[in-house]
Amino acid sequence: MKNLLIVAATIALALLSIIFLSPWPVWLGTLAAWVTTGSFCLQVMHIVKNKDTSGLSLGMWAALFFGVSCWTWYGHRMHDVPVMAANGITALLALTVILLKLWHERPMPNPNRRRLVRMPGVILNPRIRRLRPLKVARSERKKGQLTK
Template sequence: MELDFINLLGFVAACLTTGAFIPQVIKTWKTRSTGDLSLGMFLMLFLGTTCWFIYGLLKMDFPLIGANGITLSLAFVILYFKLKELKKKAV
């Protein structure tokens, strides 16, 4: 019973932290604007999530791989638009 609760807690945490990016990705995709987003924060998040993803691969921990793979993809979309916007401003 305790293990079921622990697994459920981990699943809920993974869904919430991964899902937290969805509203920002949708807003960024629609507006094509990332002006108020911190590049440093998203770079650190992207690198940290990449490390967690690789860690999950090395440990063959599929929940870690899945949650961080999705988060990595969502963070990449935001980071792509942020870098594209910065490049446009530099020109």
């Protein structure tokens, strides 16, 4: 129910913004730039908080980074500061998400891997797979039932 309310409120705000800010396209564009860029801030904060990027597509974020980088350069060439600023900030946030994804999904050493423990004065034979029991019952010794 909470998610449905969030979606309904978002749609209502979008429609109201379009209706009331249509006479002032610069203000509408500025609002759109702030909201769009802010949404990427929310994604970065979510990743930093949860340390989980498993549900994110690296290809999508790389394509987004490429696209907003091109838009940033376009804004620079056209001397359009709002386009350049909004897309430049979004490019930095997309790059942050890409780096966090690569960092959180890097190969980690296996914690269950056996490690060599050095014990001075103890001779170990690496060919022995398991140790024999130290104490053998007398009945097994007499019968010769020691297993190899």
